Amino acid sequence: MNLDCPDWVLAEISTLAKISSVKMKLLCAQVLKDLLGEGIDYEKVGKLTADAKFESGDIKASVAVLSFIFSSAAKHDVDSESLSSELQQLGLPKEHTTGLCKSYEDKHVALREKLRETSLRLGRLDSVSWRVDYILSSSELREVNQPVIQLKLQRQGAESGAPETTVVSVSADKFRVLLAELKQAQVLMNSLQ
Amino acid sequence: MLLVLSEEHKEHLSFLPQVDAAVVGEFGRIALEFLRRGASPKVYEGAARKLCVPVEMVQHGVEGLMFLMTESSKHMISEVDFLDSVLVLGFSEELNQMLLQLYLQHHSQIRSILSHLPSSVPAYHNLEWRLDVQLARRSARQQFIPMLTMRVHLTRSDGHSDFNSRILQTDPSTLLHLISTLEAALAAMKTGHARRILRNIK
Numbered sequence: 001m002n003l004d005c006p007d008w009v010l011a012e013i014s015t016l017a018k019i020s021s022v023k024m025k026l027l028c029a030q031v032l033k034d035l036l037g038e039g040i041d042y043e044k045v046g047k048l049t050a051d052a053k054f055e056s057g058d059i060k061a062s063v064a065v066l067s068f069i070f071s072s073a074a075k076h077d078v079d080s081e082s083l084s085s086e087l088q089q090l091g092l093p094k095e096h097t098t099g100l101c102k103s104y105e106d107k108h109v110a111l112r113e114k115l116r117e118t119s120l121r122l123g124r125l126d127s128v129s130w131r132v133d134y135i136l137s138s139s140e141l142r143e144v145n146q147p148v149i150q151l152k153l154q155r156q157g158a159e160s161g162a163p164e165t166t167v168v169s170v171s172a173d174k175f176r177v178l179l180a181e182l183k184q185a186q187v188l189m190n191s192l193q
Numbered sequence: 194m195l196l197v198l199s200e201e202h203k204e205h206l207s208f209l210p211q212v213d214a215a216v217v218g219e220f221g222r223i224a225l226e227f228l229r230r231g232a233s234p235k236v237y238e239g240a241a242r243k244l245c246v247p248v249e250m251v252q253h254g255v256e257g258l259m260f261l262m263t264e265s266s267k268h269m270i271s272e273v274d275f276l277d278s279v280l281v282l283g284f285s286e287e288l289n290q291m292l293l294q295l296y297l298q299h300h301s302q303i304r305s306i307l308s309h310l311p312s313s314v315p316a317y318h319n320l321e322w323r324l325d326v327q328l329a330r331r332s333a334r335q336q337f338i339p340m341l342t343m344r345v346h347l348t349r350s351d352g353h354s355d356f357n358s359r360i361l362q363t364d365p366s367t368l369l370h371l372i373s374t375l376e377a378a379l380a381a382m383k384t385g386h387a388r389r390i391l392r393n394i395k
Contacts, residue, residue, distance in 0.1 A: 120323040120344055122360060159360055181331055188329055 012065035013092050015058055021095035023048045028103040031066040036107070036114050066100075073104060074111040080104060123158040147172050195278050198261075205257030206282055208250050216244065217288065220251075221295040224259035228306055258292075265296050266303040315347035318356055341368050 016024065027048050034040035040063070049059050073083050084101045088094060129152045135144040149170045157164045170178065198206075209217055223236055234248075237255070241248040265275055275296055279289050320343060327338040341363050346356045363371065381387060 120321045120342060122342065122344075159358065161358070185329075185331075188334075192328070 006068075008061075009065055009068060010090060012061045013087075013090050015054075016062055016065065017091070017093050017096060018054075019049060019051070019062075021093070021099050023051070024096045025099035025103060027062065028066060028070075028100050031063055032070060032103060032107045032111070034063075035067060035070055036110055069100070070104060070107075070111065071115070074108060074115055077112070080108075124156045126154045126156065126163065128153055149175050195274055198278070198281065202257055202260065203282055205253035206261065208246075208254040209258070209284065209288065216240075217291055218295075220255050220258055221291075224255050224262060225299055225302075227255065227259055228263070228303060261292070262296060262299065262303055263307065266300040267307060269300075269304075270296075272297070315349060315357060317345070318348050319346040320344070321346075339365055341365065 019027070027045065030040050030045055030048075042059075045059060045063065049062065054062070069083075069087070072078075078086075080101045083104060084097050087097045087100065092100070131150045133148050133150065135146050135148055137144050149172075151168045151170060153166045153168070155164055155166070156162070209220070219240070223240070226233070226236075237248050237251045241251045244251070261279075265278075270278070272293060275293055276289055279292055284292075322341060322343045324339065324341050327336055327340060328334075329336055343361045343363070345359045345361060347359065349357055
């Protein structure tokens with residue numbers, strides 16, 4: 001992994017070794033569920049660690065160290081064998097390491113996808129809705145007879161992250177320019193895929 | 194160090210010897226809850242009804258007790274000084290001992306609550322970053338501009354648990370300069386001058 005292992009990880013690996021390797025695999029499954037955004041069931045975790053008489057501090061530490069191992073491994077796209085040898089060098093027993101690496105392999109792709117989704121993006125566009133109106137007349141001119149487009153853009157605010165809505169009305173000519181430019185950008189994006 | 198209690202404070206606390214010891218203990222508990230969560234008028238009314246005294250007396254008694262505890266904790270008063278300070282109130286020995294016990298049990302908690310009170314500048318909490326490369330824009334194609342975008346999460350200055358965030362963007366050379374400045378700041382802690390000061394504070 002070419003990374004220095006933080007001291008707290010080294011310390012907590014020995015805590016992990018206290019539970020049986022079967023329970024370890026189930027604990028890994030819970031931690032992976034949490035990392036994938038499905039939430040963690042602390043009651044189940046409590047039951048898994050009850051035999052080894054973990055206190056609440058130990059439980060939190062084990063969850064934290066497994067989270068760190070999985071997310072760092074996925075972040076740097078480490079393969080299963082390197083992870084396994086690294087963990088054994090740090091002192092995790094062989095059966096625990098095997099269980100952990102198997103869980104990692106199973107969920108490796110899903111984890112990377114999730115990490116990709118949660119990467120920093122500013123002002124993510126959520127949805128676009130549009131409407132075409134035909135202006136018949138106005139207070140300035142009796143016969144206008146022109147189409148106009150209303151665009152509603154819903155996005156996440158860049159600074160706040162809260163949903164924001166922008167409404168724009170665009171005349172037909174301007175809209176043609178907008179469309180042409182966006183199509184050029186799309187060609188560029190497709191060429192990079 | 195002795196606490197000097199104002200006349201008004203002594204008057205408020207003079208309510209305490211009129212009730213029995215269990216009630217004083219209860220008042221102590223209410224005073225600490227007040228510190229943690231703020232006053233609750235219902236509790237005062239309930240106590241006043243049970244003791245058949247006006248609500249203000251209960252309220253002043255509890256507030257006086259709380260003020261005594263916070264002032265003592267603030268100045269880290271020793272046991273002897275605490276007892277001497279409450280001696281001036283003319284309470285019974287038993288009551289003095291109760292107050293002392295209350296103080297000893299809770300003074301570290303009170304100090305930690307008090308330390309959270311003053312508002313602080315926003316502090317660093319977390320950093321998210323992203324490295325991208327701008328390849329083209331509407332007016333210029335075939336570009337290559339690397340940029341680092343960061344979102345810094347800061348704790349709010351009034352101590353609330355939600356976070357402010359600031360968006361920052363920088364190019365690689367500014368980033369390197371930023372890193373070297375921060376490393377120099379960290380290294381400043383290890384100079385002889387800083388070490389001498391730290392040794393003297395400890």
